[in-house]
Amino acid sequence: MANLRANASTGHLRVYGTSLSDDGALPREEREQDTSLLLRKIELHRDEAVKLLASHPDLLRFLDAATSVGLLDLVSNIVVSAMLAAAADPVDGASALVGVDKDMKQRSLDGLVAFLTCFFPHLIDWEAVRYLVLAQADPLVAARIVVEDRRTKCFRPGSAATNGALKLALKCAMVAAKHPCPSELAGVWLSLCSSLDTLEKAVSLLSAVRPNSPGDILHTLAKQMPVVPCPAPDAIGSSLIRPWELAARRSKHAAKVTHQYSWSLRRVLLHTIHGFYLQALARMPGGELRSRYHRSMLKAGHCYGPFDPVTNIIVNTIWYEATFPPLSQLDELDILGTLNLMRIEAQSFYGLVSFLCTHDKDLNADQAIRFLLDTDLNLAATKQCSSVQEEQEAFRAAATAAWHPRPDAQAAFLSSCKTPAVLSLLSDNGGQQQLSSQCVHQLAMLLSSAFRSTGMLAQQKRPVAIYERRFHLTMDEGHIQRRAHRRISRKVKAALSRYEVQNSEQACHQLHVVCGVNTYVSGPDESMHSIMMQKKKDPVEDDYYHHTHANFLVTRNVGSVGSVPVLFFAELSNKNDDQDSQLLCCPVEFPLPGAEPVRCLFCEQEGIRIVHPASWEGFHGHQVEFVKTVRGEDLFENVDYPEEYDNDRILTKSEYVTNTVADGFDEDCMYLGLLKGGDKTKLEEAVNQLMAMAMVTSLAGKILDAPAGADRVVAGFRPVGVLRCRSLRACFPQLATSLFQLVALREYM
Secondary structure, eight states: OOEEEEOOOSTTOOOEEEESSOOOOOOHHHHHHHHHHHHHHHHHHHHHHHHHTTTOHHHHGGGGGOOSOSSSOHHHHHHHHHHHHHHHSTTTSHHHHTTOOSOHHHHHHHHHHHHHHHHSTTOOHHHHHHHHHHTTTOHHHHHHHHHHHTTOTTOOTTSHHHHHHHHHHHHHHHHHTTOSSHHHHHHHHHHHHHOHHHHHHHHHHHHHSGGGOHHHHHHHHHTTSSSSOOOOHHHHGGGGHHHHHHHHHHGGGOOOOOOOOHHHHHHHHHHHHHHHHHHHHHHSOHHHIIIIIHHHHHHHOOSOSSSOHHHHHHHHHHHHHHHSOOSSOOOOOSBOOHHHHHHHHHHHHHHHHHHHHHHOTTOOHHHHHHHHHHHTTOGGGSOOOSSHHHHHHHHHHHHHHTTOSSHHHHHHHHTTOOOHHHHHHHHHTOSSSOOOHHHHHHHHHHHHHHHHTTTOOOOOOOOOOOOHHHHHHHHHHHHHHHHHHHHHHHHHHHHHHHHHHHTTOOSOEEEEEEEEEEEEESOOOOOHHHHHHHHHHOTTOOSOOOEEEEEEEEEESTTOTTOOOEEEEEEEESSOGGGGGGSOEEEOOOOOTTOOOOOOHHHHHHTOOOOOOSSOOOSTTSHHHHHHHHHTOOSSOOSSSOOOOOHHHHHHHTHHHHHOOSSOOTTHHHHHTTSOGGGHHHHHHHHHHHHHTOBOOHHHHHHSOOOSOOSSOBTTBOBOOHHHHHHHHHHOHHHHHHHHHHTTOGGGO
């Protein structure tokens, strides 16, 4: 997994990008040492449980089936799980122990690791072990350490998101620990927590008179299981706060985090950045966003600058559109390229880190990431630059790392745009409400004026000729992309209409923009029936996925002044529009800075940041799929090529999208295909020039030994000239053809 690395940049700039060689992980010896320490801690707690149950041999023998996973201290967790195993077979208990792995320590370790990696996204197994060692193997204490280390300021015990994550983590942990009654044990803990009196009584019995009271405890727990079903989510409510409060008391004895590992923190920060982009999209006027500003936002709307992140995105977007407009007017699009959005967010991340490290020479990348988490990406919280030149230098480092198409121009602009007129206009329109078309027009003029005051000229690059075959390949890909996007847009609008009918909404809803799509949900399903259906519909695709997850912004009460769009989630069918009516469509909250996202197996594996509903379990990719993953089951009956999901695979596969800052997505062709017929010559000329300037993606970067020390470098993404590209085409014709089509198109956008 890639980690941050500083490039060999010129001057005082410290430009950061991804490294393909060093993942920053602990050495293998240290990981094995941590695992041994954790096993030893589990063994010590098991020995204590043996002493407590020494006078009750009828329960003692069930310790082989117990686990240290639970919502209290480890000894209590072991005792409760042992008693549940006994209660499952009150006659002789023999069947409860049949087939149980007697290695209680290893099973508990597996369960504890599963608890953390299912509760928190982007958590590597060995890192989970590290947190558990610091927490003395206490799962909730370890979770609190993760929250603190990730600067999760919006973590709220008892909230819908936290309760959902806790239920998911408990069920997966019990399965991973191979307890004979995994679902029942998870239900017991949730039932105990649903009744504060019952929980307090159990805690008192387990902590004060444990050696003499297993019968009383068992009697207390028997009221909750197994005949009493786990309470509904609404019944649990805020009562799940109490286990966290008890864990807070135990946290006083936990050790502090010493190893600074920025890989997972980078993922957390990218989710925060994504939330700011959703807010920026909501604040842009719909008509202008769909017709003009979607292009400039995806190309140059970075979130670094002199203002707050949302304002920076808006300001950078409007300025670039006004200063470097497209060569031809674009048609209206009501859906953003999802991978393009993921790319501008990744570019912004590297830009933010490079700005901070150039601005403060004593700061390293890990410290910069933690600073950004602490300040919610507020660059104004840094010490002020001593001169305009110093500030401009830091912004130039940011623009270079972020692959801005005009880095010098953006650096000069950001150092000069914080004028009284701009500040006044932004403050007059409020910090949250949607900007009016008039405000955007005025802002464009003010920002253009501020840029002209720097003395820099906004010159468009002169294009040259292009081969006709390449032109048609590019146009064809653009048509394919737009056709796929129109289909998603149509299905989203239909889902929104059904939502109005089902909820008797009086408000008038209008689609603002679709801002995230993952078509790879519920699959791949390679069963013969699904393959036949897919080939009938699309003979190109081999893998079949049943569903799509989408986020979109919706304007309510269209026409009202300053109404801010609402964020929606929808699950859509990939094969049958009629099935959409049975699937989920609902509003979701804008993600707050530092908040942990609701888990979805399929979206996480693709590296696509989709906001899922916290209080619902009615979408694919959540509880059922995670439990199957922990069991090691294939989600679908793929006999020839089973698709095995696990935590490491999810994190590894999603790295490509998470790290991509270079051009090369199929979606890039979508914008070129919007040109009118009379602009064909311009397009032909522009694309050929871009071919000569092609920047290959990390895939080609691994194959080619491109020369280091180029002017514009990001580690792992190096410039390759035309001759080297031709050499690549000779060796890998299919790969090179794709790169020629896709990589070098974005300058024309």
